[in-house]
Each structure stands twice: as structure tokens, then as C-alpha cells.
Amino acid sequence: MATIHVKRPELTFAEKLYIPEVVKGLAVTTRQLVKNVFTRKDITTRQYPEEKRPYPDRFRGRHRLMWDDDKNVRCVACMLCSTACPANCIHIVAGDRGDDKVEKYPVSFEIDLLVCIYCGFCEEACPCDAIRMDSGKHPLPSFSRDKQRIRKVQLLEEGDFSIARRGGRGT
Amino acid sequence: MSVGELILFGIIKFIAIVFGWVMLVATVLTLMERKQSAFMQNRVGPNRAFVFGKKFPLSAFIGHLLSDALKVLVKEDFEPPRANKWLHLLGPGIAVIPAWLLWVVIPFGPGPMPGAEGDHPFLIANLNVGVLFMFAVMSLSVYGATLGAWASNSAYSLLGGLRTAAQMISYEVTLGLNLVGVFMIFGSTRLNDIIWGQGQSAWGIFLQPVGFVLFLVASIAETKRAPFDLPEAESELAAGYFTEYSSMRFAVYSLGEFIGIVAVAAVAVCCFLGGWQIPWVETPVDASGVPIYGWLTVAQIAIFLFKMVIFIWLQMQIRWTLPRFRYDQLMKLGWLYLLPLSLLNLVVTAIIMYAVR
Ligand code: SF4
Numbered sequence: 001m002a003t004i005h006v007k008r009p010e011l012t013f014a015e016k017l018y019i020p021e022v023v024k025g026l027a028v029t030t031r032q033l034v035k036n037v038f039t040r041k042d043i044t045t046r047q048y049p050e051e052k053r054p055y056p057d058r059f060r061g062r063h064r065l066m067w068d069d070d071k072n073v074r075c076v077a078c079m080l081c082s083t084a085c086p087a088n089c090i091h092i093v094a095g096d097r098g099d100d101k102v103e104k105y106p107v108s109f110e111i112d113l114l115v116c117i118y119c120g121f122c123e124e125a126c127p128c129d130a131i132r133m134d135s136g137k138h139p140l141p142s143f144s145r146d147k148q149r150i151r152k153v154q155l156l157e158e159g160d161f162s163i164a165r166r167g168g169r170g171t
Numbered sequence: 172m173s174v175g176e177l178i179l180f181g182i183i184k185f186i187a188i189v190f191g192w193v194m195l196v197a198t199v200l201t202l203m204e205r206k207q208s209a210f211m212q213n214r215v216g217p218n219r220a221f222v223f224g225k226k227f228p229l230s231a232f233i234g235h236l237l238s239d240a241l242k243v244l245v246k247e248d249f250e251p252p253r254a255n256k257w258l259h260l261l262g263p264g265i266a267v268i269p270a271w272l273l274w275v276v277i278p279f280g281p282g283p284m285p286g287a288e289g290d291h292p293f294l295i296a297n298l299n300v301g302v303l304f305m306f307a308v309m310s311l312s313v314y315g316a317t318l319g320a321w322a323s324n325s326a327y328s329l330l331g332g333l334r335t336a337a338q339m340i341s342y343e344v345t346l347g348l349n350l351v352g353v354f355m356i357f358g359s360t361r362l363n364d365i366i367w368g369q370g371q372s373a374w375g376i377f378l379q380p381v382g383f384v385l386f387l388v389a390s391i392a393e394t395k396r397a398p399f400d401l402p403e404a405e406s407e408l409a410a411g412y413f414t415e416y417s418s419m420r421f422a423v424y425s426l427g428e429f430i431g432i433v434a435v436a437a438v439a440v441c442c443f444l445g446g447w448q449i450p451w452v453e454t455p456v457d458a459s460g461v462p463i464y465g466w467l468t469v470a471q472i473a474i475f476l477f478k479m480v481i482f483i484w485l486q487m488q489i490r491w492t493l494p495r496f497r498y499d500q501l502m503k504l505g506w507l508y509l510l511p512l513s514l515l516n517l518v519v520t521a522i523i524m525y526a527v528r
């Protein structure tokens with residue numbers, strides 16, 4: 001590979017003296033200082049917990065499980081999400097729903113939020129819009145690891161009705 | 172006055188000045204700096220810790236000071252496993268004591284005119300070597316940093332300590348040489364005499380403009396702040412020579428640095444900005460040359476402190492404006508540019524003084 005000669009900018013004498021440039025820099029910072037002390041015009045800090053910034057629509061937040069028409073869990077325990085999950089943090093135990101069309105339901109559904117990397121693969125994998133990450137919320141801090149494993153009940157609390165059709169072909 | 176009284180008064184004055192004013196300023200500076208840098212960078216800085224949660228004016232300010240103090244007092248005092256225990260313990264002390272001693276020769280207010288007999292009420296010790304004492308003590312503060320760094324048995328600290336030693340020794344030369352110009356003009360090393368001289372002719376900044384700029388540069392290097400903060404360059408050395416220090420020992424190191432900043436500001440004000448002289452105001456003296464103290468004295472002390480604040484502000488502003496030098500650039504600047512320039516400044520001053528006389 002040939003050597004690339006980067007052309008360096010030639011400094012003028014005043015720039016080489018350094019002091020005039022220092023004074024120029026001081027002028028800029030002093031201007032900002034005076035302006036911000038007296039008018040607070042340029043301050044861009046947000047006082048976070050009081051003043052929250054809305055997240056973009058596609059922000060992947062804490063998971064939630066959607067409801068079916070009679071407010072039961074919509075998930076059919078197909079295990080697609082836990083298979084797709086690169087962090088292996090979805091733990092589902094399936095049970096018989098007693099329904100010919102939708103055979104299974106999750107007896108327990110746990111997500112370990114400390115392990116989750118918020119990649120969104122689970123919601124993409126889900127065939128019946130049962131798991132979503134659109135709550136727009138952070139995982140909350142807690143004093144024990146166990147509290148960060150969120151369970152089916154908690155996941156359903158944030159849920160909502162979905163207009164998507166559940167089940168395979170012909171249902 | 173007997174010797175015992177002299178010593179007693181000296182100690183009282185020392186405690187009043189060092190603990191009443193200097194430590195206070197240094198503590199407030201730790202927060203002021205964070206506030207100032209925040210506003211310069213379009214942020215708001217610390218504004219959360221209110222005193223008992225009550226929002227009155229300055230509540231956040233005092234709250235942060237108090238909580239910082241509490242924090243350094245109750246944090247774990249960690250000592251690295253294979254550190255040299257005693258030196259590690261002594262390091263911060265060796266660093267902070269010279270910073271306190273600097274204040275012995277700084278006059279806060281008007282004293283007797285040069286040559287006149289009398290006590291100086293605003294000076295702890297009227298030494299005839301004056302500023303030279305200050306330089307002697309200042310060079311001792313290198314030991315605190317270097318010993319503490321070596322004792323903590325860590326590569327970061329050691330590098331920081333080495334850099335401190337090299338940098339402080341290099342820039343002390345320039346710092347001292349630039350004051351020599353002032354000594355030559357006013358014919359004394361006592362700050363009191365120099366300030367009287369400035370009242371009679373002109374402020375040092377007009378008589379020694381080059382000297383002032385060089386002094387400013389060297390003083391920033393002496394106090395180890397950006398753009399000369401290589402001894403504690405965060406990006407390379409964690410925290411430099413006090414990387415291994417925590418809790419109160421860490422706080423003592425940084426307080427020592429802040430006291431150094433205030434001390435350098437005081438010297439600069441005394442030598443270049445006219446000390447306690449108010450422009451166009453004559454200090455009234457009685458027949459023997461001792462000033463008549465009154466309300467004007469209070470104003471003069473206030474203006475001295477005000478000038479100090481301005482100089483400290485300038486130092487901080489520079490610290491938050493300029494990026495850090497590379498190490499070779501630092502040494503080159505010190506030895507190849509600043510030192511010859513200050514020597515040249517001395518020669519020119521001597522020639523002009525000879526010609527004028
Ligand atoms: S977001 Fe990714 S890591 Fe988290 S549960 Fe879903 S698939 Fe697993």
C-alpha cells in the first residue's frame with residue numbers, strides 16, 4: 001500500500017504564538033459562561049426524573065404480554081421466542097389449554113431482565129403478537145436479583161387487546 | 172513585644188488566615204469550579220443536594236459542600252496491600268503543609284511603608300526574605316506528591332509522581348525568574364514593600380507585562396492544572412499521583428492543590444496587580460510612615476480578596492478552555508521558550524532600568 005501523505009494545515013505566525021489563540025478560546029468560553037449564568041439560554045441539560053424526554057415509537061422497553069379477547073394470556077407457548085432469544089432468558093412452562101384450536105398456554109412465563117439484552121428478537125419471533133416490547137418503560141431498579149425476573153402476572157398487567165389474528169392457517 | 176507574645180500572635184493570625192479564609196476559599200472552590208465548568212459547557216452542574224430538602228437560595232450550593240465533606244469523611248480509607256504504610260499516610264500531610272505555610276508571608280492589608288518601623292497587622296511573619304521563603308516552601312510540596320505516589324506502589328501513581336517532580340522543578344525556575352524582574356524594579360523581596368512601590372509608580376502588570384504572562388503560564392503549570400495537568404492526566408493515568416488515595420487523604424491532596432491555586436493568585440495579586448492598592452486612592456499615613464487604619468483599610472482588604480477571586484477565576488477559565496499538552500511539548504515549552512524568554516525579560520528590564528536612571 002502506498003503511503004498517504006496527509007496535508008497538514010500551515011499555521012500562521014499568530015497561531016504559532018499560541019497566545020492569541022488562547023485568548024480567542026477564552027473569549028468563547030467566557031461568552032458561554034456569562035450567557036448561561038445570566039440567561040440560561042444555551043443550557044441543554046434536562047432535569048431527568050422530573051423532565052422526561054419521550055422515547056421514539058420503536059424504543060424497545062420492558063416486555064409485556066398481550067391479552068386475547070377474554071383477557072386471558074394470548075401466548076400459545078409455542079416456544080418460538082425462547083428459541084430465538086440470544087440471551088436464553090425466557091423460561092416458559094407449557095400446559096394444556098383444553099381448546100382444539102389453540103392447544104397450549106404458558107403455565108409460567110418468566111423473563112430474566114438482568115440477562116435480557118433488549119434485542120427485540122422475541123417480539124419479532126412471536127407468531128401471534130403475544131409478546132411485545134412497546135411499553136416504553138425501563139426495567140426498574142430493585143434490591144434483589146429475584147425481583148428482576150418478571151413473571152406472567154406482571155407481564156400481563158401491562159397488557160392490552162391485540163387486533164392480530166392468533167393461530168395458524170385455517171383458524 | 173516579647174518573643175512569647177510574638178509567637179502567640181503569629182499562631183493566632185495563622186489560624187485566622189489559613190483556617191478562616193484560605194481553607195474556606197479552597198473548599199468553596201471545589202464546588203465553584205464544578206459550577207463554572209458546567210456553565211461554560213452549557214450544563215447546569217451540581218444542583219441536587221438541598222440542605223434538609225429545603226429550597227432556599229444557595230441551598231443546593233451549601234448542600235453539595237456539606238454532603239461532599241460528609242462523603243469524604245465516611246468513605247472507606249483504602250490502603251493498597253503492598254504500599255509503604257507510613258509514607259502513604261504522610262504523603263497528603265507533606266503536600267498540604269507547605270501549601271499552608273505559603274500564607275505566612277502574604278500581606279492581606281496595608282502595613283508600614285518601606286523603611287518605616289512598626290508591626291504589620293495583616294501579615295503573619297514579616298520576614299526580610301519575603302517571597303523567597305515562599306519559593307523555598309513551594310518546592311517542598313513536590314515531596315508530598317512524589318512520596319505519596321511512590322509509597323502507593325502503583326504504576327499509575329509512580330508515573331504521575333515522576334511527572335509531577337519533573338514539571339514542578341522545570342516551571343519553578345520560570346516562576347521565580349519572572350518575579351526577579353519585580354524585585355529589581357521595587358528593590359525588595361518583601362511583598363509589603365513591593366505593594367507600596369506599586370502604589371507609588373504603577374502596577375506590576377504595566378511595568379512587567381511579559382513577566383506577568385510568563386508568570387501566569389508558569390503558575391498554572393505549578394498548580395498542575397490543564398493544560399499542564401499531566402501529573403494527573405485522567406485519560407492516561409487514572410488520577411496520577413493520588414490514584415491510590417481515597418476518602419479524607421484524597422480530599423487533603425485536592426485541598427492542598429486548591430490552596431496552592433489561591434496562594435499563587437495571592438502572589439500574582441501582590442506582585443502584578445497592586446495587592447491591596449485601590450487605583451487612584453492614596454493610603455493615608457502618619458508621620459512615621461505607618462498607615463492610619465480606618466474604613467479605607469477594610470475596603471483595601473476587600474479589594475485584595477476581590478482581585479484574588481478574579482485571578483482564580485482566570486486560572487479556572489483557562490483550565491476548562493485548553494486541552495492538555497503532550498509531555499514533550501510541556502518540557503519544550505518550559506525549557507526552550509519560557510525560560511529563555513524570562514531571562515530575556517530580565518536583561519531588558521535591567522537595561523531599561525539602567526537607561527532610565
Ligand atoms: S429482547 Fe432479546 S434477549 Fe430479551 S427476551 Fe427478547 S429475545 Fe431475549
Ligand code: SF4
Binds near residue numbers: 075126128130
Ligand atoms: S413466541 Fe409468542 S406465542 Fe410463542 S411462546 Fe413466545 S410469546 Fe408465546
